[in-house]
Each structure stands twice: as C-alpha cells, then as structure tokens.
Amino acid sequence: NRSPATVSLDDLPLRDDLRGKTPYGAPQLDVPVQLNVNENAHPVPREVTEAIAARLEAELPGLNRYPDREFTELRQKLAAYLSSAAPGVPELRPEQIWAANGSNEVLAHLLQAFGGPGRIALGFGPSYSMHPLIASGTGARFVESPREPGYAITADLAAAAIDRHDPDVVFLCTPNNPTGTLTGLDVIEEVYDRARGIVIVDEAYAEFSRDPSQTALRLLPGRPRLVVSRTMSKAFAFAGARLGYLAADPAVCDALRLVRLPYHLSALTQAAACAALDHAPALLAKVEELKAQRERMATALRELGLTVHSSDSNFLLFGGLDDPQAVWQQLLDRGVLIRNTGIDGHLRVNAGTEPETTAFLNAITEVMTR
Numbered sequence: 137n138r139s140p141a142t143v144s145l146d147d148l149p150l151r152d153d154l155r156g157k158t159p160y161g162a163p164q165l166d167v168p169v170q171l172n173v174n175e176n177a178h179p180v181p182r183e184v185t186e187a188i189a190a191r192l193e194a195e196l197p198g199l200n201r202y203p204d205r206e207f208t209e210l211r212q213k214l215a216a217y218l219s220s221a222a223p224g225v226p227e228l229r230p231e232q233i234w235a236a237n238g239s240n241e242v243l244a245h246l247l248q249a250f251g252g253p254g255r256i257a258l259g260f261g262p263s264y265s266m267h268p269l270i271a272s273g274t275g276a277r278f279v280e281s282p283r284e285p286g287y288a289i290t291a292d293l294a295a296a297a298i299d300r301h302d303p304d305v306v307f308l309c310t311p312n313n314p315t316g317t318l319t320g321l322d323v324i325e326e327v328y329d330r331a332r333g334i335v336i337v338d339e340a341y342a343e344f345s346r347d348p349s350q351t352a353l354r355l356l357p358g359r360p361r362l363v364v365s366r367t368m369s370k371a372f373a374f375a376g377a378r379l380g381y382l383a384a385d386p387a388v389c390d391a392l393r394l395v396r397l398p399y400h401l402s403a404l405t406q407a408a409a410c411a412a413l414d415h416a417p418a419l420l421a422k423v424e425e426l427k428a429q430r431e432r433m434a435t436a437l438r439e440l441g442l443t444v445h446s447s448d449s450n451f452l453l454f455g456g457l458d459d460p461q462a463v464w465q466q467l468l469d470r471g472v473l474i475r476n477t478g479i480d481g482h483l484r485v486n487a488g489t490e491p492e493t494t495a496f497l498n499a500i501t502e503v504m505t506r
C-alpha cells in the first residue's frame with residue numbers, strides 16, 4: 137500500500153533522537169486579535185514600506201547573481217545600530233556581526249558550530265521553547281535547569297548548574313520568554329567566568345526592557361566566548377522579513393562561516409533589512425506605546441485578582457488560573473488568541489495596539505467574572 141496517508145514518522149528511517157519529538161507549534165489562526173507569538177502589533181509604517189519597495193525594486197535585475205555572501209552593508213548597519221542601542225555599549229565593528237533568517241537561524245548556526253553530538257547545552261527553564269529543539273537538532277544534549285521561584289536566575293543558581301553539567305553552550309534568555317524576567321549583568325559575568333563553553337545571551341526582546349542599559353553587549357570586550365543574539369522580529373516590527381543577528385568576537389563569526397549554507401541571506405532579505413535599518417527610528421517608534429500597553433494590562437489583570445509577573449518584554453505572563461486551557465479557549469471563542477506555554481496555571485499575552493489590548497482586557501474580564 138503506497139498511499140501517503142498511511143505513512144507515519146515511525147515508518148521512516150528517521151534519526152532515533154528525533155523520534156517522539158514535537159515540532160514548534162504555536163497555532164496560526166485567523167482571528168481578529170492575535171496576541172500569541174510576541175510580534176510587534178503595529179504594521180510597518182508607510183514611509184518605511186516605500187523605502188523598502190524602492191530598494192527591492194533596485195535589486196531585482198541583479199537576481200540572476202548570488203547575493204553578497206558576507207552581507208557587508210547589512211553588517212555595517214547592524215553594527216551601527218547596536219553601537220548606539222543603549223548607554224555603555226562599546227563601538228561594535230561589522231566583523232563582530234553575524235546575521236541569518238531570524239534569530240532562530242542565528243541560534244541554529246551557533247549550535248551547529250558549538251553544539252553537536254556528544255556536547256551539552258544548558259538552559260534555565262522555563263525559557264524559549266526553541267532553545268532545546270535547536271540544540272537537539274544538532275545532536276547536542278539539552279539540559280534544563282530550573283529558575284528560582286519567581287523565575288529569576290541568581291549567580292549561585294547558575295554557578296551550581298554550570299558546575300554540575302559542565303556545558304559546552306549556555307543559553308541565557310533576557311528578557312526571558314515566556315516569563316519577561318531580566319537577568320542582571322552581574323549574573324551573566326558570573327556565568328561567563330564559571331563556564332568554559334560558549335555563553336549565548338538571547339536578547340530578542342531587549343528593546344522593550346525598562347532598563348535597556350542592562351544589555352550583555354556591554355560585556356563583549358575581552359569575552360570571546362560571549363555571544364549576544366538579537367532580532368528584527370520584535371521591536372523592529374519585521375518578523376515577516378526574517379532577520380536575526382548577533383554580536384560577538386570576530387572569531388565566533390569565523391566559526392559560523394563553517395556551518396552556514398552559502399548565500400543564506402537572500403539579496404531581497406538583505407535589501408529589505410538595510411532599508412528598514414535606515415528607518416530604524418520610525419520602526420522602533422511604537423516600542424514605548426507597547427510598553428505602555430503592557431503596563432496597562434498588568435494593572436488590569438492584577439485588578440482581576442490574577443498574578444502578573446513583571447515583564448521587561450512586549451508580553452506578560454500571568455497566573456492564578458485554575459484551568460488555563462479553558463480560559464485560553466474562552467478567549468479564543470471571543471476572537472482573542474493568546475498563548476498557553478504550558479506553565480502551570482499561567483497564560484502569556486502580548487501587548488497589542490490600544491484597541492487590541494482593550495479587546496483582550498474586555499474578553500478576559502468577561503471570562504474571569506462570569
């Protein structure tokens with residue numbers, strides 16, 4: 137019987153270590169209010185779409201050629217953006233920048249180069265669900281060490297986990313997804329000193345922090361095993377374009393050249409991202425507004441008697457729910473999609489536009505006070 141419908145993964149000669157794994161699966165549903173995957177709720181402004189369209193148009197005749205493998209202009213622009221991203225950040229050189237199709241691919245490059253079979257990647261959970269998948273996808277073993285109650289990582293907790301597991305790669309996500317928790321630079325320094333492996337600080341949400349100066353970019357000088365990963369998917373409102381990047385010692389970028397596929401960043405992606413970076417202030421203009429909506433939601437959810445974890449990101453984790461999946465479904469029934477990340481009694485919601493946030497607050501008030 138050759139009918140495709142009867143074939144399951146078990147019938148395929150799949151890698152043993154992939155058997156039983158579940159893929160990344162945030163539901164993509166066509167509902168009016170989508171507050172579930174930490175996007176920026178605001179569309180790309182007109183002045184920026186016009187600039188991008190013009191740059192893309194200029195690239196089109198040249199699409200017969202492969203793109204610049206070294207994405208030279210993009211690296212220059214990313215270096216310039218990061219160098220002025222926050223007080224205390226050193227001047228970063230283009231050689232210190234790497235980019236790929238989303239920070240997921242940046243992380244995949246890192247794990248291909250520094251993870252792999254026989255190696256150990258350590259993370260502090262709950263954290264971003266792709267860290268274990270990306271690590272194990274390269275054959276590395278992912279170990280999750282629990283955070284403190286309240287989700288902080290202290291220097292002592294981190295040191296104990298590093299001593300116990302002796303990781304080749306350490307993931308620190310700050311502000312952390314899905315909890316919103318910031319990890320102090322003192323803890324990151326301690327982790328770096330304690331570990332012998334690569335320390336990846338995933339700062340996908342850094343621009344939403346109440347204290348953007350708490351960025352590990354400041355720690356880069358003299359720390360060649362430290363990597364700071366960022367993305368244009370969140371604050372830059374550019375998730376659909378797929379552009380993530382990192383800053384590290386130039387030698388780290390040399391290591392990533394060994395594993396990336398040639399020409400991994402298309403000419404169109406590079407052009408769109410360059411045009412977007414030329415208009416960074418316009419794209420980033422909604423960050424303060426989203427932070428205001430986040431705080432508005434925090435206040436309203438607390439008034440409903442829920443536990444709200446203070447967040448330095450564009451989302452909130454809230455708890456005190458007897459049956460989070462039922463609440464998730466009741467919100468969906470009212471046209472509002474948020475996220476159940478599997479933390480007991482909790483759900484996660486993004487700050488939306490003002491009307492979206494209002495729609496969510498109205499819906500949850502109705503669900504909680506029924």
Ligand code: PMP
Pocket residue numbers: 173174237238239240241264309312313338340366367368369375378379380
């Ligand atoms: N890191 C974290 C912590 C994230 O939450 C996400 C997206 N949800 C990513 C990385 C990946 O984002 P992207 O690939 O769009 O850059």
